[in-house]
Amino acid sequence: MIHQYILNGYHIVLDVCSGSVHVVDPLAYDMIAHFEELPKEVLLRQLQEKYRSDPDVTDEELENCWQEIEALREEGSLFSPDVFAPMAGTLKEKSAGIVKALCLHVAHTCNLNCSYCFASQGKYHGDRAVMSFEVGKQALDFLVANSGTRRNLEVDFFGGEPLMNFEVVKQLVAYARSIEKQAKKNFRFTLTTNGMLIDDDVIDFANREMSNVVLSLDGRKEVHDRFRVDYAGNGSWERIVPKFQKLVQARQGKNYYMRGTFTHANPDFLEDIRQMLKLGFTELSMEPVVCAPDDPSALTEEDIAVVKKQYEELACLMLEREAAGEPFTFYHYMLDLADGPCIYKRISGCGSGTEYMAVTPWGDLYPCHQFVGEERFKLGDIWSGVTNTEVRGEFAACNVYAKPECRDCWARLYCSGGCAANAWHATGSITGTYEAGCELFRKRMECAIMMAAARADRVQNQG
Amino acid sequence: MERKHIVSLKTRNLCASAANGGCGECQTSCQSACKTSCGIANQKCENSKKAE
Numbered sequence: 001m002i003h004q005y006i007l008n009g010y011h012i013v014l015d016v017c018s019g020s021v022h023v024v025d026p027l028a029y030d031m032i033a034h035f036e037e038l039p040k041e042v043l044l045r046q047l048q049e050k051y052r053s054d055p056d057v058t059d060e061e062l063e064n065c066w067q068e069i070e071a072l073r074e075e076g077s078l079f080s081p082d083v084f085a086p087m088a089g090t091l092k093e094k095s096a097g098i099v100k101a102l103c104l105h106v107a108h109t110c111n112l113n114c115s116y117c118f119a120s121q122g123k124y125h126g127d128r129a130v131m132s133f134e135v136g137k138q139a140l141d142f143l144v145a146n147s148g149t150r151r152n153l154e155v156d157f158f159g160g161e162p163l164m165n166f167e168v169v170k171q172l173v174a175y176a177r178s179i180e181k182q183a184k185k186n187f188r189f190t191l192t193t194n195g196m197l198i199d200d201d202v203i204d205f206a207n208r209e210m211s212n213v214v215l216s217l218d219g220r221k222e223v224h225d226r227f228r229v230d231y232a233g234n235g236s237w238e239r240i241v242p243k244f245q246k247l248v249q250a251r252q253g254k255n256y257y258m259r260g261t262f263t264h265a266n267p268d269f270l271e272d273i274r275q276m277l278k279l280g281f282t283e284l285s286m287e288p289v290v291c292a293p294d295d296p297s298a299l300t301e302e303d304i305a306v307v308k309k310q311y312e313e314l315a316c317l318m319l320e321r322e323a324a325g326e327p328f329t330f331y332h333y334m335l336d337l338a339d340g341p342c343i344y345k346r347i348s349g350c351g352s353g354t355e356y357m358a359v360t361p362w363g364d365l366y367p368c369h370q371f372v373g374e375e376r377f378k379l380g381d382i383w384s385g386v387t388n389t390e391v392r393g394e395f396a397a398c399n400v401y402a403k404p405e406c407r408d409c410w411a412r413l414y415c416s417g418g419c420a421a422n423a424w425h426a427t428g429s430i431t432g433t434y435e436a437g438c439e440l441f442r443k444r445m446e447c448a449i450m451m452a453a454a455r456a457d458r459v460q461n462q463g
Numbered sequence: 464m465e466r467k468h469i470v471s472l473k474t475r476n477l478c479a480s481a482a483n484g485g486c487g488e489c490q491t492s493c494q495s496a497c498k499t500s501c502g503i504a505n506q507k508c509e510n511s512k513k514a515e
Binding site: 020021022023025027064065068072077080084087095098100150152331332334337338339340341342344345351355413415419456 | 466467468469470471472473474475476477478480481483484485487488489490491493502503504505506507508509510
């Protein structure tokens with residue numbers, strides 16, 4: 001299977017199953033489009049006709065172009081067959097029973113009252129609660145005990161607002177550090193925060209212990225303050241921005257992301273990216289809102305058209321800034337073509353419900369943070385382990401080839417079937433697909449791959 | 464063969480990665496920044512033994 005598109009002047013051809021990416025001229029682009037369906041003579045004759053007015057497209061050039069395409073086909077980097085479908089189920093078995101990442105819900109409570117929050121203002125449609133050290137410690141022990149030979153273990157302090165339970169966060173990190181050497185593990189911690197409680201103590205701790213910090217900021221003040229308000233209805237932008245700036249400055253290059261959400265109110269989210277840049281932030285992530293289609297903040301079809309255009313403009317802005325020596329990162333455009341994930345990862349996906357689980361403040365296990373509160377998906381708890389083997393089995397069997405709509409999608413080995421929670425909310429099945437999310441994902445991949453083409457072009461021109 | 468019409472970018476051979484892949488050391492997708500979507504293509508391979 002191949003996918004062809006033109007973006008920012010680049011003619012791009014992806015060979016889906018080999019992972020190859022080719023940047024071609026218009027003649028090759030047209031020839032590849034019909035290479036497999038037309039006999040050579042017919043194809044060349046049609047193109048001869050189409051390019052009649054172009055003096056460069058001689059019979060010899062047509063033949064040369066055909067030979068280039070044929071050589072790529074023979075070496076397996078164009079029109080490569082899909083050899084992965086038969087092995088899809090068995091690839092995920094490699095990690096059967098292993099848990100390597102936990103999302104610790106240390107606080108099911110929040111000091112902001114954002115109406116678009118998928119976690120229902122941090123409560124996950126339940127009662128307010130905070131995790132005790134004993135529960136958190138047991139969760140870390142559960143993780144170590146179930147991680148097999150995995151060395152890198154990931155723990156995300158999440159909520160609600162995790163800094164509302166900061167003392168326990170510090171105690172849990174200290175505990176993890178005290179056991180990791182003997183257990184031959186390497187803990188990588190992430191803190192996801194709205195910023196309200198950041199102070200010097202938090203900054204020192206986060207910059208010492210957190211591999212990554214995710215800071216919630218929606219961009220422009222008026223956009224951010226529309227949703228991200230306290231319980232008195234006051235916007236939080238002015239209070240959190242200086243704290244975020246101080247934290248990022250002190251971080252000295254360690255990973256962080258400014259993570260925003262865009263909604264029906266701001267499909268022109270590139271303006272929010274520009275605002276983040278003006279504030280001095282360079283590691284950025286903006287996510288489409290996840291909510292019911294009838295929610296007032298849900299993206300409409302018209303919004304999605306705007307967003308797709310914004311994604312293209314964002315890619316061009318990033319290329320311009322790179323060329324000017326002022327690069328910035330957009331999380332969804334971080335595409336490492338040469339050293340990205342293996343086919344195992346590409347088929348298996350995010351690992352929710354198998355390698356990755358969420359832990360509630362009282363120690364229940366769920367397939368991921370987005371399933372917390374959905375009783376049907378409760379997997380077990382951190383003392384007894386996974387007892388709901390039926391649900392775990394559903395997630396273990398969920399891979400990109402288990403999703404009928406993904407089988408013919410060119411982006412299937414870039415998204416690996418997408419988010420199980422989004423699929424479930426949209427279709428009632430974790431093997432369904434959230435089509436609006438797919439449409440945006442495909443556009444993001446087209447942009448990211450175009451950027452790779454532009455960078456290669458720049459290097460070639462400089463050389 | 465010198466190519467005039469096609470430039471191929473450097474990419475990982477996915478078919479070859481089937482042989483040595485699956486070490487599981489790479490980052491779990493949602494732990495990084497998104498939390499509400501899934502994309503695995505932006506995860507870096509952390510397999511220290513990969514040969515392909």
